[in-house]
Amino acid sequence: MPAQSNHDSHISFGPFRLFPKSRLLEKEGAPLHIGGRALDILILLAERPGEVIDKRELVKRIWADVNVDEGSLRFHVAALRKALGDTGKSARYVLNVPGRGYCFVAPFAQAAPPVPSTSAEIVTPRSLPAQLAKMIGREEVIEKISTGLTLHRFMTVVGPGGIGKTAVAVTVGHRRSADFGGRVFFVDFGPLRDAGHVTTTIASVLGLTVSAEDPTPAILTFLRTGPILLIFDSCEHVLDTLAPFVERIVREAPQLRVLATSRESFRSEGERIFRLFPLDCPPERESLDVAEVLAYPAAQLFVERIAQSSGPFQLSAEEAPLVANICRRLDGIALAIELAAGRVNAYGIAGTASLLDSRFSLQWRGRRTAVPRHQTLAAALDWSYDLLPPAESATLRRLSVFAGPFAPEAAAAVASGDGLSTSETLEAIDSLVTKSLISPSGSRALRYRLLDTTRAYALGKLNELGELRQFARRHAEHFRDFFEHAEADTSTPLPEWLSIYAGELDNVRAALDWAFAPDGDARLGVALTAAAVTLWVRLSLFAECRERTRTALAALGDTDGDDRIRMQLLSALGWSLMYGEGRAREARPILETTLALADRLDDKDFRLRALWGLCIDQFNNGQFGKARAFADRFAGAAANSPDKTDLMLGDRLMAVALHYLGDQNDARQRIDRVNASLHVLAEKPKIFPLDLRISTQYFRARILWLQGLADQAQALAARNIEEGRANGHALTFCSVLGQAACPIAFWAGDLDAAGRHGSELLEHTERHAIRLWGLWARAFNAAVVAKRGDVAIGLPLLREELNRAGDARFLPRFLPLLGELAACFGEADQFDRGLDVIEDVLTRCNDRQELWYLPELIRIKGELMLGSARHSEDAEPRFREAMEIAGRQGARFWELRCAISLARLKMGAGRNADALAVLKNASGSLTEGAEIADMRTARALMVQLRN
Numbered sequence: 001m002p003a004q005s006n007h008d009s010h011i012s013f014g015p016f017r018l019f020p021k022s023r024l025l026e027k028e029g030a031p032l033h034i035g036g037r038a039l040d041i042l043i044l045l046a047e048r049p050g051e052v053i054d055k056r057e058l059v060k061r062i063w064a065d066v067n068v069d070e071g072s073l074r075f076h077v078a079a080l081r082k083a084l085g086d087t088g089k090s091a092r093y094v095l096n097v098p099g100r101g102y103c104f105v106a107p108f109a110q111a112a113p114p115v116p117s118t119s120a121e122i123v124t125p126r127s128l129p130a131q132l133a134k135m136i137g138r139e140e141v142i143e144k145i146s147t148g149l150t151l152h153r154f155m156t157v158v159g160p161g162g163i164g165k166t167a168v169a170v171t172v173g174h175r176r177s178a179d180f181g182g183r184v185f186f187v188d189f190g191p192l193r194d195a196g197h198v199t200t201t202i203a204s205v206l207g208l209t210v211s212a213e214d215p216t217p218a219i220l221t222f223l224r225t226g227p228i229l230l231i232f233d234s235c236e237h238v239l240d241t242l243a244p245f246v247e248r249i250v251r252e253a254p255q256l257r258v259l260a261t262s263r264e265s266f267r268s269e270g271e272r273i274f275r276l277f278p279l280d281c282p283p284e285r286e287s288l289d290v291a292e293v294l295a296y297p298a299a300q301l302f303v304e305r306i307a308q309s310s311g312p313f314q315l316s317a318e319e320a321p322l323v324a325n326i327c328r329r330l331d332g333i334a335l336a337i338e339l340a341a342g343r344v345n346a347y348g349i350a351g352t353a354s355l356l357d358s359r360f361s362l363q364w365r366g367r368r369t370a371v372p373r374h375q376t377l378a379a380a381l382d383w384s385y386d387l388l389p390p391a392e393s394a395t396l397r398r399l400s401v402f403a404g405p406f407a408p409e410a411a412a413a414v415a416s417g418d419g420l421s422t423s424e425t426l427e428a429i430d431s432l433v434t435k436s437l438i439s440p441s442g443s444r445a446l447r448y449r450l451l452d453t454t455r456a457y458a459l460g461k462l463n464e465l466g467e468l469r470q471f472a473r474r475h476a477e478h479f480r481d482f483f484e485h486a487e488a489d490t491s492t493p494l495p496e497w498l499s500i501y502a503g504e505l506d507n508v509r510a511a512l513d514w515a516f517a518p519d520g521d522a523r524l525g526v527a528l529t530a531a532a533v534t535l536w537v538r539l540s541l542f543a544e545c546r547e548r549t550r551t552a553l554a555a556l557g558d559t560d561g562d563d564r565i566r567m568q569l570l571s572a573l574g575w576s577l578m579y580g581e582g583r584a585r586e587a588r589p590i591l592e593t594t595l596a597l598a599d600r601l602d603d604k605d606f607r608l609r610a611l612w613g614l615c616i617d618q619f620n621n622g623q624f625g626k627a628r629a630f631a632d633r634f635a636g637a638a639a640n641s642p643d644k645t646d647l648m649l650g651d652r653l654m655a656v657a658l659h660y661l662g663d664q665n666d667a668r669q670r671i672d673r674v675n676a677s678l679h680v681l682a683e684k685p686k687i688f689p690l691d692l693r694i695s696t697q698y699f700r701a702r703i704l705w706l707q708g709l710a711d712q713a714q715a716l717a718a719r720n721i722e723e724g725r726a727n728g729h730a731l732t733f734c735s736v737l738g739q740a741a742c743p744i745a746f747w748a749g750d751l752d753a754a755g756r757h758g759s760e761l762l763e764h765t766e767r768h769a770i771r772l773w774g775l776w777a778r779a780f781n782a783a784v785v786a787k788r789g790d791v792a793i794g795l796p797l798l799r800e801e802l803n804r805a806g807d808a809r810f811l812p813r814f815l816p817l818l819g820e821l822a823a824c825f826g827e828a829d830q831f832d833r834g835l836d837v838i839e840d841v842l843t844r845c846n847d848r849q850e851l852w853y854l855p856e857l858i859r860i861k862g863e864l865m866l867g868s869a870r871h872s873e874d875a876e877p878r879f880r881e882a883m884e885i886a887g888r889q890g891a892r893f894w895e896l897r898c899a900i901s902l903a904r905l906k907m908g909a910g911r912n913a914d915a916l917a918v919l920k921n922a923s924g925s926l927t928e929g930a931e932i933a934d935m936r937t938a939r940a941l942m943v944q945l946r947n
Contacts, residue, residue: 011046013093013106016084018046037062038080041073045094045104048139054101054295077102100291128186128231131174132167136304137279137297145172145274149229149257152272154250156235156260159276160436160451161384162335165261168276169231172259176229180257183228190234195241202230216245223253235262236435237387243268263384264434278332282324293320298327298337305341319349326353331451381457384437391420395428396437396450397467400458401475401514404506405441405449410482414474447503469519476511476524479504483531494538494691495728501535508532512548522555530565533572540730540768546576567597571609578616585807588617607637608646615653619660622810622848628657648674648692656699660812662851664706665890671700691732694724698740705744706852708892710929714748717741721757730768737761738773738813742780746787746816747893749933754784775805776813783820786827795824815841815853823860831868838864855886855894859901866905876905883922896922896934903941916945 011018017026020043025032034042040062045053059073077094080086086093093106135142145168148155157165173184187205192198203215206222223230230249235242243266246258250270260266265273279298282288293299294315302323307313315323326349330336343352385393398415399406408426416425429448432438441449450458462468486501508528515525529552536545549572556562556569574591595610597603615630635650655670674696697720705713717740724736737757745754758781765774779801786794798821802809809818818841825834838861845854862878865871879902886894899922906915923938 034083037076049104052100052103128173128184129170136301142171146175154258154270155272156265157274157276158265162333163276164334166233169261173231180227180229186231188233189238195238198238198241223256227255229257232260235260263436281327281332290315290320293324298332299323302337302341305338306344309342322349322353336453392428396458397462398471400455401471403510405447407447413478472514476515479511480528480531487534526552526556530568542576549573567606570594574613624660624849631657644680648677660852662889668703691727694732698736701740706891706893708926710932717744734770734773775808779817786824791827819857819860826864831864834864855882858882859898912945
């Protein structure tokens with residue numbers, strides 16, 4: 001065991017003393033031998049007492065680049081506890097926090113090493129402020145800066161006000177004090193108003209009595225006497241004077257180290273910049289529990305400061321999401337979090353969260369002992385704002401009208417003018433970035449953002465000076481023009497289009513909120529709403545589109561001469577109702593009005609939009625004959641269109657109508673014609689809310705499957721999933737999974753794949769709030785459970801989910817699930833109840849001409865009759881009827897299923913030759929799908945019959 005270093009501070013707890021540098025653990029004065037990994041764990045935990053250290057961090061720190069699992073960590077922690085006698089009763093040193101990590105909880109005393117004596121006079125760091133009792137979320141930062149001072153002689157910690165630069169620098173000073181023999185000096189330039197007093201301020205802190213006009217020579221003489229660390233705090237307002245001075249003293253005092261804090265860098269020779277970022281905040285995600293929230297330093301700091309100001313505090317499950325939101329709203333800024341935590345005793349967590357929107361929050365006071373500029377957020381921001389030249393303060397105020405990130409071009413368009421040229425505005429932005437008042441945002445294209453606290457402060461200044469209406473108008477006008485261009489941008493593929501335009505959603509919302517406010521400009525709001533429709537549709541935000549267009553239509557009123565913009569808004573409203581949250585029945589009259597306006601204005605584009613919407617409306621309402629009539633009208637209107645995609649849309653509409661009407665051969669002709677023309681499609685058509693390429697393929701897959709081309713259908717569905725996932729359009733991907741991937745896997749008997757697709761669809765609908773597909777996904781997943789053979793669970797679950805769907809279960813996509821419900825009743829020997837369901841569904845299909853699933857429904861009816869003593873003799877005619885209809889429709893897959901049912905009936909009656917002939921005829925016409933469940937069943941039956 002190596003001898004204990006004379007300069008190794010020790011940590012005492014219980015009967016133990018731990019010497020981290022010497023890696024020695026003593027118990028009652030005698031060395032205690034424990035494993036190396038266990039000792040590493042103890043040292044790391046003991047150096048951060050009271051802090052829950054995440055398991056992943058422990059594994060990373062202890063095992064470095066070695067790949068081990070958490071089981072190894074648990075093993076060594078157990079060994080450590082055993083060595084310490086940590087029984088969890090009388091002695092408790094290492095606490096396991098479930099789901100998070102481990103925490104050192106023993107009361108302890110830490111002894112600092114003795115300062116070595118030297119012949120030279122040692123100056124104690126009297127100027128260094130007291131160290132914070134506990135630093136949260138900054139351990140790695142402090143370690144990097146401490147190490148950096150060994151490698152670099154001049155470092156600057158840069159970041160916005162209140163982020164914790166001073167606290168980090170002070171902690172580093174205390175940590176490195178022994179290395180400099182106590183010669184650590186802290187110089188706070190915050191109170192200094194005259195930069196000409198920089199050197200005399202430094203001399204004063206160093207304890208020098210200087211009578212000369214320039215104290216620099218005396219300072220240099222002192223700094224050359226040995227190792228010294230100078231900490232210069234809050235330097236941003238004296239940089240012009242301080243920067244050349246620091247360059248000189250670093251150059252001429254070889255053992256000197258300088259650590260500075262500033263809201264911008266010195267831009268000096270030899271400077272190493274360390275940019276301090278906000279504390280990590282919990283993500284914006286539903287159902288975050290307490291442990292997940294407290295895994296993030298921002299939330300840890302918030303809870304810690306509540307406990308300091310209000311006494312013992314335990315975060316509840318109900319409050320955890322509120323704390324996560326508060327931390328995000330405050331951008332992880334330490335000062336803002338501390339000030340907000342100080343309000344909890346008076347207002348509670350929910351009340352504190354609600355007050356964040358008010359400017360009052362900028363005046364919340366913090367610690368009485370804090371320097372004035374850190375006692376409120378407003379004071380911290382006043383400090384920065386008052387240092388700005390006029391061009392920069394004007395630019396900062398004007399940029400506060402932006403919500404979220406913004407592009408340089410947008411900033412120049414909105415903030416320039418009134419005495420500022422575009423180049424001056426962009427130059428001011430660059431300067432504000434260096435001063436940490438604007439943050440760069442985004443990795444692909446350059447964008448900026450103001451932290452929420454900075455934005456609230458600057459917006460208040462804009463309002464105080466009477467400039468708010470002027471620049472809010474400019475902001476709204478810019479995004480009206482921007483999205484009018486976006487709608488006309490028909491050559492950019494959807495993923496790239498979204499990368500350009502989707503990031504401006506918050507700015508559109510802010511502009512509309514202002515425009516429709518009492519002091520706004522409603523006419524400008526109406527124009528912006530019409531321009532932004534494409535954005536909402538492509539983001540699948542149909543509920544927001546619906547509410548925004550209704551607001552705009554109400555503001556528009558019955559004013560004459562506004563027919564064109566009224567037509568645009570009505571079209572958007574109709575589509576948002578049709579594709580939104582189960583409001584499809586309200587869409588028809590709105591789309592009919594849109595069509596009438598388009599005819600009056602002879603607007604071919606909106607005539608096609610309205611006809612498309614009315615056709616989809618008939619699909620949704622189950623009127624497939626009427627849907628085909630609208631598809632014919634659409635094709636007629638598109639016949640003379642110069643845009644080839646209009647003709648493709650017409651063929652797609654007709655293919656879908658024919659598919660649902662049960663004509664799979666003609667549907668295949670139409671959909672193949674669209675597929676053959678997709679190479680000419682340069683973009684997503686304006687009148688179509690889904691991706692035309694991808695939506696063409698999932699209907700092709702459905703048609704191919706019904707025609708008995710199972711291999712082609714499955715391969716196409718698999719490619720379709722990958723294309724839909726990469727496309728990034730939420731509603732399109734729902735249709736990819738729900739229209740083809742899920743049902744095809746289910747029909748193929750691949751229930752593992754069906755379960756995966758159904759689960760992915762449900763998760764996707766919950767993430768994007770697409771309710772109708774979510775209802776379908778829940779019912780489909782219940783059907784998968786039942787199909788696996790667990791009818792006792794699956795049947796009631798399927799019934800419950802179909803009941804939950806309400807009127808939505810009459811949409812075409814729910815029809816197979818209703819058929820499965822009837823089949824499940826048969827599996828549960830409830831044949832009469834199954835027959836009741838099937839009769840209702842058959843009546844619906846015949847009334848609506850919804851014939852594509854008719855052969856399967858009649859087959860299921862036959863199976864139910866076969867199980868019912870009262871109806872068993874009627875089963876064979878039903879199977880034959882189903883086969884005849886399937887043959888007429890070109891639906892060979894249904895034919896195969898019907899043949900299997902009919903063959904089993906004949907086998908039960910001893911008519912084996914007839915059964916074999918039926919199976920050979922049905923399966924022999926199929927050239928694909930050898931491994932799907934029904935083909936395997938048919939082959940097994942034929943082997944049985946031949947034997």
